[in-house]
Amino acid sequence: MMTKIAMLGLGSMNGAILTGLLGSGVPTEDVVGTARSAASAQQRSQQYGVTVLSEEHDDAANTTAAAQADVVFLGVKPHQIVDLCSGIKDALQPQAVVVSVAAAVTVEMMESALAPGQPVLRAMPNTPMSVGAGVVGLSPGSAVGHDQTEMVAQLLGAAGSVHVLDEQQIDALTGVAGSGPAYAFYLAEHMAAAGVEMGLDPELAADLAAQTIYGAGKMLIENRGQNDAAQLRRNVTSPNGTTQKAIETFDAAGMDATIRAGAQASAARAAEITAQLRG
Numbered sequence: 001m002m003t004k005i006a007m008l009g010l011g012s013m014n015g016a017i018l019t020g021l022l023g024s025g026v027p028t029e030d031v032v033g034t035a036r037s038a039a040s041a042q043q044r045s046q047q048y049g050v051t052v053l054s055e056e057h058d059d060a061a062n063t064t065a066a067a068q069a070d071v072v073f074l075g076v077k078p079h080q081i082v083d084l085c086s087g088i089k090d091a092l093q094p095q096a097v098v099v100s101v102a103a104a105v106t107v108e109m110m111e112s113a114l115a116p117g118q119p120v121l122r123a124m125p126n127t128p129m130s131v132g133a134g135v136v137g138l139s140p141g142s143a144v145g146h147d148q149t150e151m152v153a154q155l156l157g158a159a160g161s162v163h164v165l166d167e168q169q170i171d172a173l174t175g176v177a178g179s180g181p182a183y184a185f186y187l188a189e190h191m192a193a194a195g196v197e198m199g200l201d202p203e204l205a206a207d208l209a210a211q212t213i214y215g216a217g218k219m220l221i222e223n224r225g226q227n228d229a230a231q232l233r234r235n236v237t238s239p240n241g242t243t244q245k246a247i248e249t250f251d252a253a254g255m256d257a258t259i260r261a262g263a264q265a266s267a268a269r270a271a272e273i274t275a276q277l278r279g
């Protein structure tokens with residue numbers, strides 16, 4: 001059976017998931033997306049090759065898309081999720097699985113806005129889903145069946161590694177993996193900027209940073225179970241050599257603690273938004 005998919009709100013995150021799903025072989029005919037304006041619906045329809053309905057054109061765009069779907073991805077901002085759930089509540093098929101990708105919005109908040117028994121999954125993906133190298137945390141709601149969780153895990157698993165985990169751990173996963181690509185991009189920005197400051201052509205410096213981070217990530221994956229990140233770092237660091245100087249400079253600036261504090265601040269911010277949403 002083909003799984004029909006609705007993507008309500010096709011911004012950065014749902015767009016990345018959609019790119020990953022299409023890249024893994026999901027047929028474009030099986031997906032309907034929604035956008036707010038007619039212009040962005042048209043742009044996204046051209047970009048992804050799927051039907052995209054707009055709220056501007058039709059007030060019922062989200063309910064129309066949701067009504068046809070087996071899996072409904074909610075890709076709007078956290079403060080919009082509960083309203084979106086209320087809006088699609090009566091249109092959803094009873095067995096359709098509602099998957100929110102929003103930070104901070106709990107399973108309980110969604111379940112309260114949906115019909116009793118509606119299957120819900122709270123997901124925390126990251127944007128490398130778009131290149132088939134994402135990470136997704138999945139926390140099951142009270143009414144989602146094991147088979148339904150497996151079905152969504154398999155769907156998303158084609159675009160990244162899927163981890164089914166207790167909802168209490170999802171903010172921590174957000175701090176490491178949901179926000180994490182931004183940390184790597186931040187590193188790339190500043191490695192490239194250093195190269196430019198040392199006289200490299202900006203395009204070359206950006207390429208060097210990108211390829212280096214890609215290569216290091218690939219090594220981390222391919223060395224799993226053999227050499228961890230600390231060992232791979234040591235393998236680059238000749239005694240009294242160039243890398244040692246760089247790492248000493250990072251340590252002296254407290255970069256190790258800063259990176260931990262940043263990831264923890266991301267997780268803490270998720271919890272803070274949850275508290276704000278509860279009011």
Ligand SMILES: NC(=O)c1ccc[n+]([C@@H]2O[C@H](COP(=O)([O-])OP(=O)(O)OC[C@H]3O[C@@H](n4cnc5c(N)ncnc54)[C@H](O)[C@@H]3O)[C@@H](O)[C@H]2O)c1
Pocket residue numbers: 008009010011012013014034035036037055062075076077078080084101102103124125126127178179
């Ligand atoms: N960007 C990330 O890396 C990332 C990672 C994990 C989770 N998330 C979560 O994904 C969600 C979306 O974030 P984003 O970064 O993609 O934001 P975004 O602003 O790029 O995307 C949201 C999209 O939803 C559209 N939208 C708003 N209301 C709508 C409605 N009623 N109907 C249809 N479309 C509507 C907006 O026009 C926009 O295109 C957030 O809840 C965020 O917490 C984002």
